[in-house]
Amino acid sequence: EAQVTQNPRYLITVTGKKLTVTCSQNMNHEYMSWYRQDPGLGLRQIYYSMNVEVTDKGDVPEGYKVSRKEKRNFPLILESPSPNQTSLYFCASSFSGGPLYEQYFGPGTRLTVT
């Protein structure tokens, strides 16, 4: 089944404890992206990757890191999480960038930082 998977689905952690949220797709997609969704603000793009080893900042990259060493994986790293990073996170992928291709979203990761 073609899908985008995220792990973990739920995570409660404490301020300053490094964490990684994994994202994997099995559709051989070039483009992958991370978003956070907060009440009243909608989804906002954190980072995106056009292909292996190529990444760029979205609108809200502060406090996050990403890497794209393999085509299928695009982990989101929080080096020192803070309470303002409590949010619902979505990973998405598409065949390529550009106007023709649909984005497919993962199921989401709900992160709470205390």
Added chain:
Amino acid sequence: KNQVEQSPQSLIILEGKNCTLQCNYTVSPFSNLRWYKQDTGRGPVSLTIMTFSENTKSNGRYTATLDADTKQSSLHITASQLSDSASYICVILSGTYKYIFGTGTRLKVLA
């Protein structure tokens, strides 16, 4: 500043009725406009993708319109069903890789 504004914020309708959701945007550059459906606690699912040259696009009971001159779009839902209860999000692709999301309209369909 790039913005995507949606109205109304929330809407309640009876099953079988039609409804129209609105999206106004000020985004440049503009590549295309997308409507997504998001069920509570789940990832968004694409309904339609429209480029600036397309005025109307349908997907079953969902019909999206786009007026690129006035920078307005609408999503019309015909003969609503209980399963249509969800948030509907208008999204602009700016350039090749950047997506800008509206805050969504929360629709509830009552039996």
